[in-house]
Ligand SMILES: Nc1nc2c(ncn2[C@@H]2O[C@H](COP(=O)(O)OP(=O)(O)OP(=O)(O)O)[C@@H](O)[C@H]2O)c(=O)[nH]1
């Protein structure tokens with residue numbers, strides 16, 4: 489029993505359910521069960537809608553699981569197109585939840601096989617988006633739990649710091665790790681973030697496969713979106 493309790497504590501910072509009341513978790517579940525639809529995909533910022541509704545965005549390396557996470561949060565199988573082929577999401581894709589919150593799937597970075605010009609175009613688009621949206625309430629930076637924060641992720645964190653956007657790290661694919669490995673990546677990630685005062689101090693350890701961590705992440709998003 490004490491051993492189990494100790495083990496739970498070491499992941500407490502990554503499963504922030506305890507931060508929320510049961511009412512808040514239930515409200516978040518209900519909110520994400522509301523109708524959600526594809527709004528638009530744009531390859532340049534001219535096509536973006538006005539900034540009257542709050543937006544939260546999902547960023548991270550190609551293949552980290554951004555599209556899968558949007559599907560898991562909304563319990564839709566095919567809302568955002570997930571793919572085994574890295575670099576699939578090449579536009580800024582927007583989804584509208586319950587007519588009141590936009591979920592934004594940003595182009596992935598760090599896809600080695602993409603031509604340099606294409607990579608730069610995706611990154612420029614992502615960066616321009618970060619600087620151009622006063623209604624952007626938070627960016628969720630996804631990091632593959634198997635790899636932790638890599639060089640390209642550090643660059644993305646620096647870009648977020650520069651853009652002065654509120655951001656929070658979400659570790660993905662937790663189902664691929666054993667418990668001890670989860671603990672190690674959580675500790676290493678928290679350490680990497682401790683040097684970044686603009687980072688939101690909580691992590692979310694998630695799996696789009698099993699749904700682990702989704703309840704807390706939904707609550708985080710609602711709080712950020714309507715703060
Ligand atoms: N085991 C496991 N696999 C996952 C999880 N999330 C995503 N994947 C897989 O990872 C691959 C990439 O997922 P996507 O959601 O397409 O990743 P993405 O970040 O949107 O990729 P790009 O659009 O290319 O930037 C797919 O094969 C998914 O099935 C997860 O939580 N667990």
Ligand SMILES: [Mg+2]
Nearest residue numbers: 554555576577
């Ligand atoms: Mg994608």
